[in-house]
Amino acid sequence: MTVIPEHVRAQLKARFELRLTGPVDLTLYTRPGSSRLILPAGLGCATCEDARQMAELLRDAAPEKVTLDVVDTSRDQGRAEADQVNDVPTMALGVDGESGRIRFQGLPTGTEFPALIDAIERVSRTEHSLNAVSLAELAKLKEPTEVMVFATPT
Amino acid sequence: MSLANRIALASPQVRAVCVEANEFPRLSAEFGVRGVPHTVVNRGGAFVGALPERDFVAAVLEGAGIPVDEGPGPGGPSTELGG
Numbered sequence: 001m002t003v004i005p006e007h008v009r010a011q012l013k014a015r016f017e018l019r020l021t022g023p024v025d026l027t028l029y030t031r032p033g034s035s036r037l038i039l040p041a042g043l044g045c046a047t048c049e050d051a052r053q054m055a056e057l058l059r060d061a062a063p064e065k066v067t068l069d070v071v072d073t074s075r076d077q078g079r080a081e082a083d084q085v086n087d088v089p090t091m092a093l094g095v096d097g098e099s100g101r102i103r104f105q106g107l108p109t110g111t112e113f114p115a116l117i118d119a120i121e122r123v124s125r126t127e128h129s130l131n132a133v134s135l136a137e138l139a140k141l142k143e144p145t146e147v148m149v150f151a152t153p154t
Numbered sequence: 155m156s157l158a159n160r161i162a163l164a165s166p167q168v169r170a171v172c173v174e175a176n177e178f179p180r181l182s183a184e185f186g187v188r189g190v191p192h193t194v195v196n197r198g199g200a201f202v203g204a205l206p207e208r209d210f211v212a213a214v215l216e217g218a219g220i221p222v223d224e225g226p227g228p229g230g231p232s233t234e235l236g237g
Contacts, residue, residue, distance in 0.1 A: 101163075101169040102170050103170065105171055105174065108172065119156075130211075137215055137222075138211060138215075141167040142167065146168075146197065147161065147169070147171070148194040148195075149191050150173050151173070152176055
């Protein structure tokens with residue numbers, strides 16, 4: 001596994017031990033990998049294997065708190081449609097079996113990796129840290145709202 | 155992207171999706187991504203750059219079509235919605 005170096009894995013395990021207080025359900029939507037081959041759209045997935053290994057490492061860093069469900073969208077298209085997942089790899093974070101509302105589409109490396117770790121910890125602790133004014137404003141939302149944030153590894 | 159995730163954690167109506175822009179060039183092109191972080195609300199209104207919490211929440215509401223009360227502050231949210 002080259003996505004996360006060994007020393008980072010050790011740091012992650014120690015950090016999760018301190019910071020995770022409740023369960024976190026990870027769901028990885030994937031498709032059989034084609035490694036680095038470039039295939040026509042809809043075929044294969046260049047980063048799915050790395051994403052699967054990353055998800056397994058996250059689970060293995062705190063197996064008593066973090067669960068991992070891997071969904072092969074080529075075999076279970078109905079699940080992907082029901083959960084409104086359009087692209088792979090997508091990693092969703094949630095609790096209590098709900099379809100995760102915090103999602104990372106693509107391999108979350110670089111600046112996205114700390115955001116993923118932060119999200120796992122916040123879900124585990126149910127800790128959004130928003131102020132009361134923001135919460136009052138967000139309570140005005142009565143319809144499903146999607147917030148997409150495009151980011152890059154560097 | 156942390157704020158988007160925190161908002162999704164706070165509001166059951168919100169789904170936050172962090173997209174690796176280089177890995178999904180067609181999606182990035184569809185939403186005119188030229189710089190990051192580039193945030194798109196309900197596949198419509200967009201803004202570029204990191205915003206403070208108050209402005210980010212206001213931009214999400216505005217993107218969802220909810221009128222926002224302009225609070226005190228220098229010029230209100232620095233967003234470019236409606237793109």
